[in-house]
Amino acid sequence: MTQPLHLGHSRPRKEGRAKVTGAAHYTDDVRMEGLLHGATVRSPVPRGILRGIQFGDGIPWNEFVIVTAKDVPGDPMVALIEHDQPFLVADRINHAEEAVLLLAHEDRFLLERARAAVRLEIEALPPLLDLEDSLACKEVVWGQDNLFKELLIEKGEVDSVWKTAAHIVEGEYRTGAQEQLYIEPNGTIAVADAGGVTVWGSLQCPYYVHKAIKSLFNLSDDQVRIIQMETGGGFGGKEDYPSLIAGHAALLSMKAGGRPVKIIYDREEDMVATTKRHPSRTRIRSAFDTEGTLLALDLDFAIDGGAYVTLTPVVLSRGAIHAGGPYRCANTRIHARAVATNTPPHGAFRGFGAPQSLFAIERHMDVAAAQLGMDPIALRKRNLLKMGDTTATGQIIKETLDLPGILDRALEKLDYVSKKHQYDITNRASAPIKKGVGFAVFMHGCGFTGAGETYLASVAGVEGRSDGKVYVLAASTEIGQGTNTMFSQVVAEALRVPMECVEVAQPDTAVVPNSGPTVASRTCMVVGKLVQDAAQGLRQTLVQSGLLPEPYDGEAFSRAVKAYLEKFGRLKAYSQYSTPPHIVWDDQLYKGDAYTTFAWACYAAEVIVDTRTFEVKVEDFVALQEVGRVLNPVLAEGQIEGGVAQGIGYGLSEQVVWNNGRMANGQMTNYIMATSADLPRIRVYFEENPYALGPGGAKGIGELPMDGPAPALLNAVQHALGTTLPREIPLTPERLMEILEPSNA
Amino acid sequence: MKGQAPGCRVHTPASLAGALELLAAEKGVWRPLAGGTDLMVPFAAGKLPFMDFLNLWGLEELRGLEISEDAITLGALSTYSEIRNHSLLQREFPNLVQSAWVTGAIAIQNRGTLGGNLANGSPAADTPPSLLTYGAEVQLQSIAGSRWVPYENFHTGYKQTVMLPEELITRIRIRRPKGNNFHFFRKVGTRKAQAIAKVCVAAYARVEEGRVVEFRLGLGSVAPVPVRARTVELMVEGCVVDTLLIAAARTALMEDIRPIDDIRSTAKYRRTVAANVLGQLLEEMVEHFDRMA
Amino acid sequence: MARLLDVIREELDLTGTKEGCGEGECGACSVFLDGKLVNSCLVPAAQAQGAELRTIEGVADGEQLHGVQAAFLECGGAQCGICTPGMVMAAVDLLRRCPQPDEAQIRDGLAGNLCRCTGYVKIVDSVASAAKRAVAVAEQALQAGAGANP
Structure with missing residues (x-):
C-alpha cells in the first residue's frame, strides 16, 4: 500500500491566509448597490394575541419598506420538519422576541429609531415557561398535550429487576439552555425579484434555506439560489435559523421591488431571539448487583423544545439513543419526551441532545459508585461496552472497541489515581481550597440518526475546471471546522496530486449538489467519503481517456484536466450516499443500528474549588478519544479543544438567565464564556482505529468533545467536596453555594 | 448593530478652561466623554438619554501623575494601563494597580480612565474599593473654582454623585501609605478577564506596636454605591492583631452591605462571599503582621 | 457620533475589522490607535482625529x-x-x-x-x-x- 500523501498530515487551512489577513469576506462585508438595511420588530411578551400595530410619530413611514404576515406570497410557515413556525406572527404570539413586522430603509440609524417607534397591541395570555409545567399540561400551548415528540426505547424486562437487585440508585439531573455564541452574529442579504430569490448568508445548510425560501415564495428549485458566505462559527446555531432571516430579508426585498436587503443581527438580538441548546431533565433509576454489574436502567428524559417544533424531534432522538451511555445493560427503558413552552424555539447546538443525556448518565455513574461504595473506575469497567455487546437500541458493536483501555490511558495522562489518593488526604484539612479529579466515558454517534442518511441520500462531486484545478462540489459548508481543508486533502489524496491542485467551490445551490446539511459530525465521514469516491471516479476518467499517463505530477495533472476539457467539454464526477447493507434501523420501534459507527472517548479533569467563593477552576483537562483515523492532526485537535472549551462552559459558567420567557443576560458581558485566562491547556490525545467506511478511515469528530466535559467536571467536584449533590449544570458558584450552605442567610 | 443618534453633537474643547466654560454656559446639556469604554456601549445601543458630548480625551491638563511626600495625584484621564504599569503605584498602591489589572482587558485598559470610572458611578466598578482603602479625594472643578471631595462621599446613590452639572473631575489624590502596612484586593468576578465583579473587596491596614491603628475596607457590587464598611472598620481599628475576632467581623459586615439579586448573581451569594473574603483577608492580615513582628 | 469601527468598515471600507458584540467584550474590532490596542467599537471617531490608525489590513x-x-x-x-x-x-x-x-x-x-x-x-x-x-x-x-x- 502506498503511503498517504496528505491524509494524516496537518495541511494548513485552505482559506487560512484570507482569514489571518482580514481579506476573508463575511456576510456583513458584502457591499451592494442600492442596499437597504432590514430590521425586525419583535414581541415583548411570551404569549398573546396580536390585536394591532401602531406606527409612532416622528418617523417618515412612507420612506420605509414594511412587511407583515399579510405580505407572504406562499407558505407562511418555515418548511423544516413540521410547518408550524410562521415567518411572521399573523395573530398568535408564542414566544418572546417572535418576529412580527419587518422594516427596511437605507439609513440604518433611522431604521433603528423606526423599530423603536412601532407599538404592538397585544392581548397577553398566560405563558408556559417550565418543562415540568408543560409535561403537566398546566397550559396547553401546542397541539393537544404540548408533546412535540415522544419515544420509547425498550430492551429486556426492566421491571423484572427491581425486586431482586442488590442496589437501586436513583437520581435526577438537569441541564440548562446554552447559547452557541458564534462570534459572527446571524445575517443574510437577499434579492427577491421577478427572476426569483437569491440569498447570501452566514449559514451551515444552504439547502435548508433553499427549501424554506422555495415554499415561502412558491418558487421552483432553479428560481432560488442560496450562497454561503464565509461563516464566523455556527455550532448548530446557523443550522435552521438562517431560513427565517433569509425569508425576512427576501420578503423585504420583494416588497422593495428587488432591491437587496441586508439583515445583520446585533449581538443582543442574536442572543435573545435565536435558538439555544434544549434544557433537559433526566430521571434515572438503575439497578446493580452486589458486584456493581448494571442490571437495569430506567430513564425518563425530557427536553424543552420552546415554542415550535423546529429540529426538536431529531434532538430528542439523538439524546434518547445516547441516554444509556457506553454501557452494557440487558434491561433498559428510555422514555423520551420533548415538550412545548413559550420560550424561543430551542435548536441545534453541537452534540444535539447527547450532551444532555450523557451528562445525566455519566454523572449518575459517579453517584452510583458513591452509593455502592465502589471506585468509579471499577464500577464503569464492569459495565463498559465491548465488541459484540448491544446498545440500548439493540445495535451490535461490530468493530474492535477497547473502552477500558481508553479509560485507563486517559486517567494515566491526568495522573488520576495518584492525584485522587493525594487529594483524599489533603482535602481533609480545613483549608478552604479543595481539589478533585473526575472523568466521564462516552460515545457520539457519527452521521445522522437512524435512517436519516438514507432519507438524505446526499450527493457530492468534483469538477475539473479550465484553470486545471479540481473543485469540490458540495453544499457542506466551512464554518471554521476545516471542511475546505479536509475535502481538499481527501480529493488531493484520491487524485494523488498536490493540495494546490484542489479547490473547494463556494457552496452555492446553483453550482453544488445537495450533500446534506453541515451537521451531525457527518461532513468528513459521510460527505468526505462521497467526495473521495467522486474524485476516484474523476481520476479514472482522466486515466482512461489516455490524457493522464502515469506517473504524473501536479502540472501534468493540470494539463490533463485542461486537455480533457478541450476535448470533451466537461469533467465532473458525482457520488451518492447509499446505506451500507449491514445497517438496519426500525424507526417505529427505535431498534437497530442507530448510527453506522460511534466515536468513543474518556475525558478526565482536575478541578480546584475555592470554598470561600464557590468558584471551580479547571486545573487540567485530558481529552482522549478514538475517532477512526485522524486526517489532519492540527485541525482535529482544534476541533476537540474548541469543543472541550464549550463543554467546560456548559458545565460551569454558561447560564442563560430567563425572565418571563426571555433571555435576560443577552450580552457577552453577562453570558459567561471562557476567556483565554480562564482555561487550562486542554490536552488532546487520539487513538486511531481506522473505520472501514470513512474516507481514509475517518469517523465523525465535531460533536464528540461537547459531551464529556460537563460530567467529568462535576464528578471532579464530587471528589473535591465529598458530596454527590451537584446534579445540575451549569454549576455556577451561586448553585454550588446553595448546595454547600443551603440555610446560610 | 443598533442605532446611533444622527443628531448628536461632539464638542472637542481646546483646553480645560474651554470645557468648563461650555459646561457653565449650557448647564446640563453636555455630557463629559473620556475614553468612551463605559458610555459607548449604551450609546451604540440607543439607550442614552442625552445627545451632546464634551470630548475630554485631548485635554493634557487632565493627564499625568504628581508625586509629593504625602500623596500621589493622578489626572482624571489616567488610563488603567498607565496605572497598571506605573512602578511607584505598583510599589505603594497594590490595590489600585490590581484593580486596574482586572478591569476589562488590555484594550479596555488602554482607553478606560480613572475619572471616567468614578463619574460613571457603577457600584460594580473595580477601582472604587481600592480608592476607598487609600483615602482618595476627588478634585471637582468648574469655572467658579475647584473643590476636593473625599471619595467616600462622592457617590450619593445608584449612579448618582455629588458632581454639579458644570463640574468636571480633574484629579484624584491618594495618600501614600506609611509605616507597617498591609494591602488586600480580591475581585470575585464572573470570569478572569472581561468580567464584572459580583463581589469586590479591598482593604488597607496599618499596625503600630501590634495594634491596628488604621483599617479601611472598601467593597464593590454589594450596595447601590461602592461602600466603606464602617462597622467592620470600627471593630478592627484599635484591636491587637492577634486578638481579632474574625467571626464577629464577618457578622458585622452585614450591617455595611446591602446586596441585591441581579442577572449576574444573587444577594445571598454576595453576602456569603463578601463575608468569606473578609475572613480570608483578616486571616492573611494577621499572618502578615505576625510575620513582620 | 460615529464609532471608529463604523468609520473603518464603512467609510474606509476596511472590512477586516469585525464587529462581534458592540460592547467591548469580544475584541473582534481590535485595532491600533496611536500604537495602542483599542476596541474600535468603543472609540468615538472624534477621538481618532489626527491619530495614527492601523488595522489588520496593515499588519x-x-x-x-x-x-x-x-x-x-x-x-x-x-x-x-x-x-x-x-x-x-x-x-x-x-x-x-x-x-x-x-x-x-x-x-x-x-x-x-x-x-x-x-x-x-x-x-x-x-x-x-x-x-x-x-x-x-x-x-x-x-x-x-x-x-x-x-
Whole structure:
C-alpha cells in the first residue's frame, strides 16, 4: 500500500491566509448597490394575541419598506420538519422576541429609531415557561398535550429487576439552555425579484434555506439560489435559523421591488431571539448487583423544545439513543419526551441532545459508585461496552472497541489515581481550597440518526475546471471546522496530486449538489467519503481517456484536466450516499443500528474549588478519544479543544438567565464564556482505529468533545467536596453555594 | 448593530478652561466623554438619554501623575494601563494597580480612565474599593473654582454623585501609605478577564506596636454605591492583631452591605462571599503582621 | 457620533475589522490607535482625529505575512476566522510589550479577545511560535551582522 500523501498530515487551512489577513469576506462585508438595511420588530411578551400595530410619530413611514404576515406570497410557515413556525406572527404570539413586522430603509440609524417607534397591541395570555409545567399540561400551548415528540426505547424486562437487585440508585439531573455564541452574529442579504430569490448568508445548510425560501415564495428549485458566505462559527446555531432571516430579508426585498436587503443581527438580538441548546431533565433509576454489574436502567428524559417544533424531534432522538451511555445493560427503558413552552424555539447546538443525556448518565455513574461504595473506575469497567455487546437500541458493536483501555490511558495522562489518593488526604484539612479529579466515558454517534442518511441520500462531486484545478462540489459548508481543508486533502489524496491542485467551490445551490446539511459530525465521514469516491471516479476518467499517463505530477495533472476539457467539454464526477447493507434501523420501534459507527472517548479533569467563593477552576483537562483515523492532526485537535472549551462552559459558567420567557443576560458581558485566562491547556490525545467506511478511515469528530466535559467536571467536584449533590449544570458558584450552605442567610 | 443618534453633537474643547466654560454656559446639556469604554456601549445601543458630548480625551491638563511626600495625584484621564504599569503605584498602591489589572482587558485598559470610572458611578466598578482603602479625594472643578471631595462621599446613590452639572473631575489624590502596612484586593468576578465583579473587596491596614491603628475596607457590587464598611472598620481599628475576632467581623459586615439579586448573581451569594473574603483577608492580615513582628 | 469601527468598515471600507458584540467584550474590532490596542467599537471617531490608525489590513508587509499571521496559519490559530483579525492585533500588541511571553502572559494578553472555536490552545501556541521565530530571526540577523563586521 502506498503511503498517504496528505491524509494524516496537518495541511494548513485552505482559506487560512484570507482569514489571518482580514481579506476573508463575511456576510456583513458584502457591499451592494442600492442596499437597504432590514430590521425586525419583535414581541415583548411570551404569549398573546396580536390585536394591532401602531406606527409612532416622528418617523417618515412612507420612506420605509414594511412587511407583515399579510405580505407572504406562499407558505407562511418555515418548511423544516413540521410547518408550524410562521415567518411572521399573523395573530398568535408564542414566544418572546417572535418576529412580527419587518422594516427596511437605507439609513440604518433611522431604521433603528423606526423599530423603536412601532407599538404592538397585544392581548397577553398566560405563558408556559417550565418543562415540568408543560409535561403537566398546566397550559396547553401546542397541539393537544404540548408533546412535540415522544419515544420509547425498550430492551429486556426492566421491571423484572427491581425486586431482586442488590442496589437501586436513583437520581435526577438537569441541564440548562446554552447559547452557541458564534462570534459572527446571524445575517443574510437577499434579492427577491421577478427572476426569483437569491440569498447570501452566514449559514451551515444552504439547502435548508433553499427549501424554506422555495415554499415561502412558491418558487421552483432553479428560481432560488442560496450562497454561503464565509461563516464566523455556527455550532448548530446557523443550522435552521438562517431560513427565517433569509425569508425576512427576501420578503423585504420583494416588497422593495428587488432591491437587496441586508439583515445583520446585533449581538443582543442574536442572543435573545435565536435558538439555544434544549434544557433537559433526566430521571434515572438503575439497578446493580452486589458486584456493581448494571442490571437495569430506567430513564425518563425530557427536553424543552420552546415554542415550535423546529429540529426538536431529531434532538430528542439523538439524546434518547445516547441516554444509556457506553454501557452494557440487558434491561433498559428510555422514555423520551420533548415538550412545548413559550420560550424561543430551542435548536441545534453541537452534540444535539447527547450532551444532555450523557451528562445525566455519566454523572449518575459517579453517584452510583458513591452509593455502592465502589471506585468509579471499577464500577464503569464492569459495565463498559465491548465488541459484540448491544446498545440500548439493540445495535451490535461490530468493530474492535477497547473502552477500558481508553479509560485507563486517559486517567494515566491526568495522573488520576495518584492525584485522587493525594487529594483524599489533603482535602481533609480545613483549608478552604479543595481539589478533585473526575472523568466521564462516552460515545457520539457519527452521521445522522437512524435512517436519516438514507432519507438524505446526499450527493457530492468534483469538477475539473479550465484553470486545471479540481473543485469540490458540495453544499457542506466551512464554518471554521476545516471542511475546505479536509475535502481538499481527501480529493488531493484520491487524485494523488498536490493540495494546490484542489479547490473547494463556494457552496452555492446553483453550482453544488445537495450533500446534506453541515451537521451531525457527518461532513468528513459521510460527505468526505462521497467526495473521495467522486474524485476516484474523476481520476479514472482522466486515466482512461489516455490524457493522464502515469506517473504524473501536479502540472501534468493540470494539463490533463485542461486537455480533457478541450476535448470533451466537461469533467465532473458525482457520488451518492447509499446505506451500507449491514445497517438496519426500525424507526417505529427505535431498534437497530442507530448510527453506522460511534466515536468513543474518556475525558478526565482536575478541578480546584475555592470554598470561600464557590468558584471551580479547571486545573487540567485530558481529552482522549478514538475517532477512526485522524486526517489532519492540527485541525482535529482544534476541533476537540474548541469543543472541550464549550463543554467546560456548559458545565460551569454558561447560564442563560430567563425572565418571563426571555433571555435576560443577552450580552457577552453577562453570558459567561471562557476567556483565554480562564482555561487550562486542554490536552488532546487520539487513538486511531481506522473505520472501514470513512474516507481514509475517518469517523465523525465535531460533536464528540461537547459531551464529556460537563460530567467529568462535576464528578471532579464530587471528589473535591465529598458530596454527590451537584446534579445540575451549569454549576455556577451561586448553585454550588446553595448546595454547600443551603440555610446560610 | 443598533442605532446611533444622527443628531448628536461632539464638542472637542481646546483646553480645560474651554470645557468648563461650555459646561457653565449650557448647564446640563453636555455630557463629559473620556475614553468612551463605559458610555459607548449604551450609546451604540440607543439607550442614552442625552445627545451632546464634551470630548475630554485631548485635554493634557487632565493627564499625568504628581508625586509629593504625602500623596500621589493622578489626572482624571489616567488610563488603567498607565496605572497598571506605573512602578511607584505598583510599589505603594497594590490595590489600585490590581484593580486596574482586572478591569476589562488590555484594550479596555488602554482607553478606560480613572475619572471616567468614578463619574460613571457603577457600584460594580473595580477601582472604587481600592480608592476607598487609600483615602482618595476627588478634585471637582468648574469655572467658579475647584473643590476636593473625599471619595467616600462622592457617590450619593445608584449612579448618582455629588458632581454639579458644570463640574468636571480633574484629579484624584491618594495618600501614600506609611509605616507597617498591609494591602488586600480580591475581585470575585464572573470570569478572569472581561468580567464584572459580583463581589469586590479591598482593604488597607496599618499596625503600630501590634495594634491596628488604621483599617479601611472598601467593597464593590454589594450596595447601590461602592461602600466603606464602617462597622467592620470600627471593630478592627484599635484591636491587637492577634486578638481579632474574625467571626464577629464577618457578622458585622452585614450591617455595611446591602446586596441585591441581579442577572449576574444573587444577594445571598454576595453576602456569603463578601463575608468569606473578609475572613480570608483578616486571616492573611494577621499572618502578615505576625510575620513582620 | 460615529464609532471608529463604523468609520473603518464603512467609510474606509476596511472590512477586516469585525464587529462581534458592540460592547467591548469580544475584541473582534481590535485595532491600533496611536500604537495602542483599542476596541474600535468603543472609540468615538472624534477621538481618532489626527491619530495614527492601523488595522489588520496593515499588519502584513504586502504579500509577506507578519510573523504572527504566519504562525496562526501554521499552528491552526484560526478556525472560523471571525475573531482572527482582532486576535492577531492583540497578539502583535502583546509581543511588542512582552517579546518572550510565557503561557500565562499570553493568556492574559489575549484575554480581551473571545474565540468560540479553538479553546485558545492553538492560538496560544501560535503566539508562542511567533515569539520564538522572532528570536530566531533576530539571532540570524545578529550573526549575519557579526559576520559582516569582523
